[in-house]
Amino acid sequence: MLAATSKGDAEPAILYLADGTVFYGRACGATGTATGEVCFNTSLEGYFEVLTDPSYAGQIVTMTYPQIGNYGVDVDDAQGALGPTGSDASDHPRPALRALVVHDMCRTPSNWRSTVSLPDYLAQQGVVAIEGLDTRSLVQHLREHGAMQGIVSTEIFELDELAARLAAAPALVGTNLVKTVSAAVRRAYTAADLPEGRRFAQLPVDGARFNVVVYDCGIKRGILEGLVRAGCDLTVVPWDTPADEVLAMGPDGGMPDGVFLSNGPGDPDAVEATYTQVQSLLGRVPVFGICLGHQMISLAAGAQMEKLKYGHRGGNQPVMNLISRRVEITAQNHGFGLLFPSLGELVPELSGGVEAHPSDGDLRFWVERGVAPVVSNERFGRIRLTHVNLNDGTAEGIQLLDVPAFSVQYHPEASPGPTDSHYLFTAFTRLMGGDADYLDIDIAKDRLAGWQFATE
Known part of the structure; x- marks a missing residue:
């Protein structure tokens, strides 16, 4: 059914939290596996500025607004640092966050300034992303139990292996990011x-x-x-x-x-x-x-x-x-x-x-x-x-x-x-x-x- 929509043939993806909680969804960015602290952002707009904010280094960001990507991406809005030389090659550096979590990813944006869709941008930049999960439930869990380490993957689905990879990942506390x-x-x-x-x-x-x-x-x-x-x-x-x-x-x-x-x-x-x-x-x-x-x-x-x-x-x-x-x-x-x-x-x-x-x-x-x-x-x-x-x-x-x-x-x-x-x-x-x-x-x-x- 999804293949007949703008979603296409999306690959499966998984989010595994340090306390053993699991969320299943679909890939909507780059393929791969990423670990980091799972947190949430309550902004109603500005997802691209959030995505390119260097302050999110080491984190897996969950957007609480239900649909993300509806106005696409204009890379001129990137908020990352200018790079060591300020040259054209470093004007739009790779986002610093580890992964992105959304409820629904829009693949067909409508905005005269948009130059690329958000999922295409994520794929280009190597950012793993997952959609199709209940972000309300995830955010409620984080509010009750606190931000915690997690792992997002489009290639590993064995829970024991995900748990082992997460246990071996560096913690946010004590790390100079x-x-x-x-x-x-x-x-x-x-x-x-x-x-x-x-x-x-x-x-x-x-x-x-x-x-x-x-x-x-x-x-x-x-x-x-x-x-x-x-x-x-x-x-x-x-x-x-x-x-x-x-x-x-x-x-x-x-x-x-x-x-x-x-x-x-x-x-x-x-x-x-x-x-x-x-x-x-x-x-x-x-x-x-x-x-x-x-x-x-x-x-x-x-x-x-x-x-x-x-x-x-x-x-x-x-x-x-x-x-x-x-x-x-x-x-x-x-x-x-x-x-x-x-x-x-x-x-x-x-x-x-x-x-x-x-x-x-x-x-x-x-x-x-x-x-x-x-x-x-x-x-x-x-x-x-x-x-x-x-x-x-x-x-x-x-x-x-x-x-x-x-x-x-x-x-x-x-x-x-x-x-x-x-x-x-x-x-x-x-x-x-x-x-x-x-x-x-x-x-x-x-x-x-x-x-x-x-x-x-």
Whole structure:
């Protein structure tokens, strides 16, 4: 019956989880076998940006939306790093994720920008994919039992062999995946590198006002574009570049105006070569970190991380900004989070008179009180909690009050996702410009900056 439809003669495929749970389906990408941590993404669109996000290295991604691929693929939307040279050959690198899981894969896309169907792209890139299984049941299982190791195969169906292969696969915790996705050499990224295809909707970029060094831990193109559109010329460096070299990368060998710490995959504790450099940078130059970069700042301050049960992945995560009291709908992709109390003891006079951290660790305690609490950190002085996830009460952002630095756990670039958090790029430029109230921004107004709209 399938042979008479757009599905064609699909080969069988299997997903086997570490706890022995099995899902059967059909192949819809490359043939082969792949192991990784099985997680899920709740975005309703933007599957190609998700697929090409380097932060998914080491993972098998399940899309919760039922049909994926209906608008095809335009490779110009790829979010992977530019590669070590920035040459044409490395413009669209292979996706970093291990495999893709969907309920229904569309093989006949409808979109004027599409150049290839998603299953054909997956096959070209060597990405194993499976469709036809009950993704609702799979996601419910992961929510109840947590993200776990799994194996997807189109060639092995003996459960004992799948279990043996999975047992021999490396675990996500303790593995440094950043070094597998970071560029190998330094490169520049300026307004001249912005994509031509979006100029019909975006205003021209004014001249750059700041020189920023970007640690590439698996950075997305959308983040580079967001920084450039905010007025920055960028020097992108490998994940383990020494701090002393970074501090000499400004104009004429002087200090740069700021340092940006990018997103990236996997266990933050395994990326010691980055957060030890951040220790040397904090207090000497303005620093802004997102996602893994947020975790690098936190670890540099001596904080502890926790592995979240199933992480935050999708473009619909609600976050309370404790300073503005505005709720942002954010795009996120991470499986680890900051334990805010590990940064230090509360400063009661700066924390609404509260003397002790909430015993259950739920930071929505501060949302209910309308307080942005401050702790005393042994290394960098006062640190304020600025953002809280409203779904689970985890930390989503911090601000160092005695050194020029701040960070958020989510992505402000909207590739894919909402534009609520665009103001963070503006905040970084204000920090570099010496504005003490750099986070005091009209979020609603800022999110419209840089776009051109029809007047008739």
